[in-house]
Amino acid sequence: MTTLKMAIRNILRQKKRTILLGGAIAFGVMIITLVGSLTSGLAVNANRTFTNLLGGHIYVSGSEVTASGREVTVVRDVASLEEALLSIENEIEEIHFRSQAGGEMIFGSATEPIQLSGVDWDSETTLRSNLDLTQGNIADVQLEDTIIVPEPVLDALGVVMGESVLVRLTSITGQQTVGDFVIRGTVADAGNFGLASGYVSRSYLNGIIGMTEDQFQRVNIGLVDTTLVDSVAQTLESELILLGKLEIVEEEETGGPPNPAMMMQGMGFGFQVDEEDRWEGTRFVVTTINDTMEPVLTVVNLLDQVALGLFVVLLTITMVGLLNTFRMILIERTREIGTIRAVGMQRKEVRNMFLFEALTLAVVGAAVGMILSIALGAVFGAIPFGSGNPAFSVFLDGDTLAFPFNLGNVIVTLAILTAGTLFSAYLPARQAARMRPADALRTSY
Amino acid sequence: MKKIRIIAAAIMIAAIGHAAAALTVEEAQAVLTDLDDVRNFEENDFAAVMRFTSEDPEEGVEQQVVQQFRRDGEDKFLMLIQEPAVQLGQGYLRIEDGLWFYDPESRQFTFTSLEEQFSGTDARNSDFGTSNYADDYVVTSVEEGTLGSFQVYILDLMATSNEVTYPTEKMWITRDLYLPLKIESYSEAGRLLRTSLFPSYARAGGNYIATRMIFVDELIEGRRTQIEISDISLSDIPDTVFTKAYVERVNR
Structure with a gap:
């Protein structure tokens, strides 16, 4: 002392x-x-x-090859997916089934690139409550042609709330298509690296991009413990491998087909698959927020x-x-x-x-x-x-x-x-x- | 001499009569094969210079010069951008395993698709390859009409699969040579997406090639792309041109 x-x-x-x-x-x-x-x-x-932007921590997207060899992003083999998800059911806090499409929003002669997330508003209660609208009323999402966009999109296009806009899209099989939407809500810019991200009704989006109402392209899984993202994803991957449903993603070759992250963003459809690389049924790709x-x-x-x-x-x-x-x-x-x-x-x-x-x-x-x-x-x-x-x-x-x-x-x-x-x-x-x-x-x- | 004139006149009247006769839907479907045949260079390679002028109300007018090489018999094409300088060396190569875009800056090839826009213009990549109307579309109706001073057949077409760029199209073709003069392309829901105009053609070998094409974006007011084609050649193109190695080194 x-x-x-x-x-x-x-x-x-x-x-x-x-x-x-x-x-x-x-x-x-x-x-x-x-x-x-x-x-x-x-x-x-x-x-x-x-997490907010992608709607979860683990993302499972599915794709299949058409008769002509074109890869389309859609999950039709729901049974296999559900079976695989059983292996991680205790880790899941929430799970959402979404569609995704990238396109160009048009108002008059003004255009703005946009990434659309098709969500099932009835089941996505967390998103509904977390979506901090700067304008509009969340109850309006029940109207099927509602689109919620980041604030800067309004300025870029010169539109105001309640106006109709067009979104030029590509169907899952690569066809040109266009959807009519009404802006009924805005959020602060989510900062998706310059690409605005909008929310729309999944069933409505599906109708535009060539899917049936209840189909989806991606499953977003929110985990109870976010530190377990990699291990839970690995478990899910192992289960899908056992079911023979997982796409083993090789190291990306120079200029190869779109990577899983692109597919996750809805940008992986429409590409030709080499004859020797084609597969039957749905194949899944598992990615995580850590990859992104x-x-x-x-x-x-x-x-x-x-x-x-x-x-x-x-x-x-x-x-x-x-x-x-x-x-x-x-x-x-x-x-x-x-x-x-x-x-x-x-x-x-x-x-x-x-x-x-x-x-x-x-x-x-x-x-x-x-x-x-x-x-x-x-x-x-x-x-x-x-x-x-x-x-x-x-x-x-x-x-x-x-x-x-x-x-x-x-x-x-x-x-x-x-x-x-x-x-x-x-x-x-x-x-x-x-x-x-x-x-x-x-x-x- | 008089006899010869009479025979010639009779042949001419018969020919005109044949060309002007109304088509059935089945006949119109066969016309699509003729239309593909007259536009595809199955026997020769094809090369030309394409000058793009794209008008956009937001971005103004942009011009591009593209060297096009086609080998329709093998469903191959190469589009090499020559101007503007900032895009020099960029290329779109259609070979057996798909359509590739080459960016000399990153020195990488990336997959793209025929349905994508060509280099930010209102043309689609599919506009520059082999014409496949007979396979891609069925004729749902046909009628006679005029387009300007031309006598035309107006065909309503529906895609045979959901992998064709436009689900439905309306096509105005000349009654004599079955050359498309105007095509309206619609979405599945029936919205007009694009109007394509082909106001002039040139004969090249036994085929015809549109020397002027105008693509009007019907969704965006004031956006359109005009393409003028010149320096047409039907000479053989070396096999190496349709390779990635060529695209990589051609403008290095």
């Missing part, structure tokens, strides 16, 4: 030096904590955006690594500064060390005094750094970014960034910082502890 008190007293004796050292530590901790929070927030927001988010997570991880690199550089500089400072302290306090050793303080206590000093600096510096990062996070988190860049809006919570407190990051940062600080102070501390009292008292600089 005496050692700790002496350590704190020593810290307070040299206020300027303490502030500089502690400030350097605080700055490093602030940067790593702030960036860590930022990247956590980006990942969380991107995950939520994609992979490029996003790569960016986030890169940012994390850059921040970690910066932290290591800052930490190294700080630790070298700390080492030099403690060597200076050792010189300054040589006679003092001799005195306290002469009055009975043990070597271990002298060493601990130095280490406590370093530890106190690290803990106080880290605490200040974290408080600063939380404060800055709150400030940056209040800045509205608007919808200038649709790709960036994937990372936003509304129109602001989120800076969630990441306990794991904080613990890791503290551990690295503490270890680094103790390591830097250890050599001067050991040197101090090894001093013979008589030699120390004799020393003069």
Whole structure:
């Protein structure tokens, strides 16, 4: 206890030096904590955006080959799918059957690309309650030709609520077709990388793209535990493999047929399948939100690594500064060390005094750094970014960034910082502890 | 001499009479085969330069120059974009295993389909390949009429499968040579999607080729694409032209 008190007293004796050292530590901790929070927030927001946008965590799409060799995306073998889904039924929170089509929305001479999600409004109660309409009434989705579009689409086309628009589409077999819709609701821009995403009635969309009312192209599965996405998807895949219904997706060849992600977006129909690659019945492709988010997570991880690199550089500089400072302290306090050793303080206590000093600096510096990062996070988190860049809006919570407190990051940062600080102070501390009292008292600089 | 004139006049009247006779639906169906035959270059390769002028009320006027190579006998074609410079080297290659789009920037071929728009224009990729009306459509009705100063048959066509680009079409063809002058393409629900006009043809070997094509997008006011064809050649085209390797290196 005496050692700790002496350590704190020593810290307070040299206020300027303490502030500089502690400030350097605080700055490093602030940067790593702030960036860590930022990247956590980006990942969380991107995950939520994609979950909302894609309507679940695991997606199963089905396709079959027509007599002429054309691949069409439609699930007709519902029995096999239901059998496979039994293997993961305990993990499923919600399940939705959707159709998907990409097209061009037209109003007069203005056009806008759009991705349509055909949803069964009666069963998709979660979507109905989560769909935060900026204009319109959710009850209007019962009208079959209703389309809900992102706000920017209205501006781009120059339409207002209640107006009729055309959407040029391609049927599942590749025929040109067009649908009439009435805009009865708008949502904030979902930020689907610049491609607007609209919601329409599944049965109505099916009628336009050449499917029967109750058919669907994709099953969206929401999981109870989102950390189990990959393992649950693997179970489902294994079950479909056993049933002989899963398409084994090879590494994508240069310019090959559309990849599963494209198929998932409803862009995989209409392509010719080589004669030797054709199959009977429905084949399924299982993809997950993690597949979709992979490029996003790569960016986030890169940012994390850059921040970690910066932290290591800052930490190294700080630790070298700390080492030099403690060597200076050792010189300054040589006679003092001799005195306290002469009055009975043990070597271990002298060493601990130095280490406590370093530890106190690290803990106080880290605490200040974290408080600063939380404060800055709150400030940056209040800045509205608007919808200038649709790709960036994937990372936003509304129109602001989120800076969630990441306990794991904080613990890791503290551990690295503490270890680094103790390591830097250890050599001067050991040197101090090894001093013979008589030699120390004799020393003069 | 007088006798010869009389015979010639009789033959002419018979020919005109034959051409002008009303067609039954069954006869009109056979006409589709003739229409394909007259437009497809089964015996020769075909090459031409196509100048696209696309008008869009939002984006203005854009022009493209495309070198076309066709080998209808093997259902192959290659469309190489020459202008604008920013698209130089892009190509659409139709070979046995499908239709490929090549982008020299990424140096990759990607799958595309005949139903897709050609390079953002109002033409479809299927407009440039082999004509398959006889297989793709059945005639549901036929009537006589005029289109401008031309005597035409007006055919209502219904697709034989749901994989044909347009489910129904209405076609105005000349009564003598069965050349399409105008085609209206409709959706399954009967909405007019596109009008195609072929106001001029040139004879090339034993076939005819539309030297001017106009595709009017009926959904978007003011959007249309006009294609003018020149530098027609029926010379043999080396087999290597219809390969990915050629497309990759031709404008490198």
